[in-house]
Structures are given as structure tokens and as C-alpha cells.
Amino acid sequence: MTGNIRNVNCSQQLVSLVAHFKAQSDDEENSGLSALRSSRKKTKKARRHSGGINIFVKKSINNGVKSIHNDHSDIAWVILDHIFNLKRDIYLAAVYVSPENSSCNVPDLNSVYAHLLSDIEKYCKLGDIMVQGDFNAHTNTSPDYVLFDESKQPYVVDNYYVEDSIMPRNNLDPKRINNSGRCLLDLCKETSLTILNGRTIGDLHGKQSCITYNYGSR
Numbered sequence: 001m002t003g004n005i006r007n008v009n010c011s012q013q014l015v016s017l018v019a020h021f022k023a024q025s026d027d028e029e030n031s032g033l034s035a036l037r038s039s040r041k042k043t044k045k046a047r048r049h050s051g052g053i054n055i056f057v058k059k060s061i062n063n064g065v066k067s068i069h070n071d072h073s074d075i076a077w078v079i080l081d082h083i084f085n086l087k088r089d090i091y092l093a094a095v096y097v098s099p100e101n102s103s104c105n106v107p108d109l110n111s112v113y114a115h116l117l118s119d120i121e122k123y124c125k126l127g128d129i130m131v132q133g134d135f136n137a138h139t140n141t142s143p144d145y146v147l148f149d150e151s152k153q154p155y156v157v158d159n160y161y162v163e164d165s166i167m168p169r170n171n172l173d174p175k176r177i178n179n180s181g182r183c184l185l186d187l188c189k190e191t192s193l194t195i196l197n198g199r200t201i202g203d204l205h206g207k208q209s210c211i212t213y214n215y216g217s218r
Helices: 059-064 109-123 179-191
Strands: 014-020 033-037 052-058 065-068 075-080 090-096 128-134
Touching (some): 014 090, 014 128, 033 059, 033 065, 059 065, 090 109
Antiparallel strands (some): 014 052, 033 052
């Protein structure tokens, strides 16, 4: 994604842009937004800045949103704290996973998801978790919850186990599940996170979240 942040709809309170090429000329001062995460640094031989994750926050709520240091270039975390009168802080991750056929794709896709899983396991003890971004994942309508739940079997005794809720999900993307899709579904099952696409008001049908030159893609 390219472009100036002045083109961002300033009615939004928090905006995360992934695969975003942010130039030094982007006018943050006049946009009403503050940047909490910058793009990757421009190398000497590169003609433009490398795409990365940028999170912009409305300056009026800037005191309630704090960035968290993360050593993975494709994962950025921020905290929405008590200023919003929340019962628990919200830990929000913006994630970018390169397409499988991209020259920039990581050699080990599992390492990205493993790092994200480790972060979620750490931060879920401190607050509620929300993950967004571009995973370049095709999940079709495969469940993101555990189908066979042993907690329903009479021989299982675990007072601390919370069984997954069965929530059907719509998806207008007919493509087969790809590697990133399988990793995303497994991540949801391990962390009890739920895919909102195709389940919530505003996207009850599971519309394509990315439109390419030759096909609509999740």
C-alpha cells in the first residue's frame, strides 16, 4: 500500500496499515494522527522505503494507546488501556504475512505464527486480545474452533476447561485453504480466538477483504 496518511479517513480513531510504504514526506502533523509504529528503514540501495506496519492513532486518544516493543518486523502490538473505561486492557496486534508466491515471503511461515502465538499467550494474562491485519490466508469455511471436544465426554474431568463455542462462519472466498490459512485456523484453535469475518454486523456474508487485478481474495 502506498500513499499519504492525509488521505486516511480522520473520523477513525485508530488505523493500522500493513505492507504500507510510508515516505518521509507523509504529513503526520496536519493529519490529526500520531504514528506509533514506523515502516522498515530504507536501505541505501533501495529506491523507496520498505513496506511495513504503521499504526496511526487520533491525537485526542493518544494517551490511552501505547506501543509495545516487539522484535518481529511483521508483528506490531499496542495497548488500549483504562482511559477507555474498559474492564480489561485490550492488546491489539497488527500482523502482515507475505503472500506465499511473493519473493518477500518468509522461508518458514510457521515461525511467524509461532512468534504470534507466544505473544498472545503472554499478553492474554494481562488483558483481552484482538488481532488484525493481512495474513494472506485462505480459510474457506473451515472451523476455527475444536470440532471434537473431549470436555463433552464423561471420562474427562477438568473443572478449568472451557469448551469452544460452535459458531458457523460465512465466506464468499471459494479458494482452497492455503498454508497461511491452516496456520491461522490452528492459531485460533490454540488460543480460542475467533475469526470475525463472516460473523459480525458489517460483514455477515464474509466478503472478500482484498480485491486483486484478477480475483477477489480473502
